[in-house]
Amino acid sequence: MAITLVDPEGLPKIDLYRQVSVATGSKLVFMAGQVAWGADGHTVGVGDLAAQVEQAYLNVGTALAEAGASFDNVVKLTVYLVDWTPDKMPLFVEGVARASAKLGITSAPPLTGIGVAALAGPDLLVEVEATAVID
Numbered sequence: 001m002a003i004t005l006v007d008p009e010g011l012p013k014i015d016l017y018r019q020v021s022v023a024t025g026s027k028l029v030f031m032a033g034q035v036a037w038g039a040d041g042h043t044v045g046v047g048d049l050a051a052q053v054e055q056a057y058l059n060v061g062t063a064l065a066e067a068g069a070s071f072d073n074v075v076k077l078t079v080y081l082v083d084w085t086p087d088k089m090p091l092f093v094e095g096v097a098r099a100s101a102k103l104g105i106t107s108a109p110p111l112t113g114i115g116v117a118a119l120a121g122p123d124l125l126v127e128v129e130a131t132a133v134i135d
Contacts, residue, residue: 002022003023003072003075003109006020006022018108021075023075024133025133025134028131028132029064031129031131032063032129034057034063035052035059035121036052036124037059038055043123043124049095050091050092052124052126053092056095057095057099057100057105057128058102060130061099068134071109072107073132073134074109074130075110075133076110076112076131077130078111078129079128080115082117082125083117084114084115
């Protein structure tokens with residue numbers, strides 16, 4: 001598997017992710033967006049964006065593992081955030097950092113953050129969707 005993460009000249013360099021990923025492989029993995037539900041189906045971290053980001057990323061990690069992949073195989077993340085405002089960025093980064101430490105994430109694939117009015121449940125603050133490529 002070859003995934004090359006790139007920050008092209010002429011585009012800003014963002015610490016949280018790279019601007020482009022180029023992937024080659026034979027198996028594509030698409031998953032449903034993952035929210036902050038524990039294995040019991042209850043929301044983790046009600047009212048706590050950092051805790052919910054962490055749990056959503058952990059759930060993405062679980063889904064990737066089932067497909068025989070890891071975050072090293074991720075070529076694109078899309079994150080949906082309820083009532084997003086830029087002042088919430090430190091909480092988002094904190095949640096990503098905590099999940100990254102637990103999952104051993106070292107790659108930073110392209111990420112698109114989208115502010116939304118609501119998600120599937122009233123207590124959900126974030127949903128994370130990933131696309132991965134495996135040899």
